[in-house]
Amino acid sequence: MGHTWSKAAVATAAVVAGSLLAGCGGGGPGSGGGKISDDGITLGVLTDLSGVYAELAGEDAVTAVEMAVADFEKKHGDDAVTDDIDVISADHQNKPDVANTRARNMYEREKADAVFDVPTSSAALAVANVAEQSQKLYFNIGAATTELTGESCNPYTYAWAYDTYMLANGTGTEVTRQGGESWYLIYPDYAFGQDMEKEFSTAIEEAGGEVVGKDPTPFPNDNFSTFLLKASAKKPAPAVLGTLQAGGDLVNVVKQYQQFKLKEKGIQLAIGLMFDTDIKAIGQDKLAGTMFTSAWFWNVDEESREWAERFREEAGTWPTFDHAANYSAATHYLEAVQRAGTDDPEEVNKELEGMEFDDFFARNAEVRAADHRVVHDAYLARVKDPADSETAGDFTEKVETIPADKAFGPPSPDCSMS
């Protein structure tokens, strides 16, 4: 047996290849087809088609934008500014470098007039940068960072759905006011988590509460017992464990929170960001009663339910707020083009900036000219007890509406549009 490989070499190779394995995701095709600006409009949906956000955004976000196009065409018929509207999509794999290349490709080669969605903050920041350089529009839906309307704001980028301020201000403030005054925060140690931790700490302290402990956690992580025990060992015990994890990590936290019986020890769970898809993954019964802040949920009112029913016929699943916001943004973009009579971004901007509107997704909304943040009502929500659900997938009930002017922070002084 001539082993040409030493064990050490084999082992090292094993670890290196193991890391590759973890990093590997499916590649996604870019869709073809695109028109010169004057001949038609192309909407590009740049989203996660294969990774952790593929369900809450993904293919169904493309469906939402296609619905917006169909509704626009139906509404305007022959009076539409163009009869040639294309929707293209690409997978950015939640990676900033891939997002950068794909966005450039969409704008420059496929002649997209506007790009939508882009979950993952670092990827969204990369796309905002490309939008500015290409002088084409980008409607951020899926990414939560406030930096898009802060330091990195630019005249071509809009933030339509939500941000970390909204999440922290809703959950952090309200839970503190309702008596959860001492918090222990655990957050994933990357841009989104750090951003969320800062926003939550500020919101909690402004509401009169206190953050008695906080821990960055490795990402990804499957054992949170260390942090759960650190939190419960605090004297006096914190009233609230604030988890700012997302996806699989959030599921781990909730499962282990229950095994360690923190609820029984009087430590309530508050979740920073949660989509319907997370509730499905964890199990509604396990989360019943948990409070969180949401930009929208499908069962919030009659108009939303109507749209959600239509969406479900197309997509086969209830929409998340990402899907609804993609529809809303695409609709208002097309309407702005219609009113402007051109897809020239500068002209479209004039239509959108300062626009006040109200649709099923964005209630009492305004497109702020100062930072291109769309402010609208948000909802403090609670996970329903399974017995109260009207149908499968009816997970959420409204606790209260957070009015648009309170839901989002004021324009950041770091943002300069020129």
Next chain:
Amino acid sequence: MTSFLQQAFNGLVSGGFYALLALGLAVIFGMLHVVNFAHGAIYMLGAFGAVALQDTAGLGFWWALLLVPLTAALAGMVLERLFIHRLAALDPLYNFLLTFGIALVCQDLLRMKYGAQSRPYDEGPFPGSVDLGPFDYPAYQVFVLGAAAVVCLAVWLLLTRTRIGTVVRASTERPELTRALGIDTGRWVTPVFGFGVALAALAGVLAAPMRAVNSGMGADLIIAVFAVVVIGGLGSIPGAVVAGFAIGMLQALGNLYVPVLSQTSVFVLMAVVLLVRPAGLFGKEEHAL
């Protein structure tokens, strides 16, 4: 002190998973000289197996604990006969790539079917807490630690105290000599592979009630497990087990004192071990043949 003990205990629970997975890898590497890259994927499939049994047949945790590893062992043996066996005579790289590919195929098939989102699983048995003296601990996690320790011990006894074990160890360490003594080493290769695979699937079932079950769960874990195997010494069975528990403790205590470094610490330790003792803590230095 209490928190130190608690965290040490946490570390042992994590370590139990590392040990079970590393043990399977070590047994397979020892017998087949194959670094099984599909090991993480099998752990993931084990957890999905438990979810599937619950969703489709209404069979709970105990059934899964029995059926899933058995199925995995059978599937593993088929895999070994059909593919791995054929590449055994070639450069180890071929089996590297084969198992790597299998891992990707499994991961992506499940992702196609279920997406990257996690799947819900029931709470599992032992919902209560156990009083461990200075602190309470979730009963299920105590059970997991116990199960991991029992399995590791049983494998150790199997290898040291039984004739099968002697044959397996002999074929691992001196295959030519063992064959020369008239023992058919080849017949043990397939069952040993199946056994290693079953251990990974068992770890997956144990993980389902306490961890997120999704297509990426194996890939995330397996990197640390490879580091464990390297630190313990590739192919060394006691090395895999001891290093598994030790790394689990290192990470948990790291989280307590220096959270930022807890993930890195494993790889720093691995680098140091490779520099000082390239064969790992328990591995035998290999001389050029």
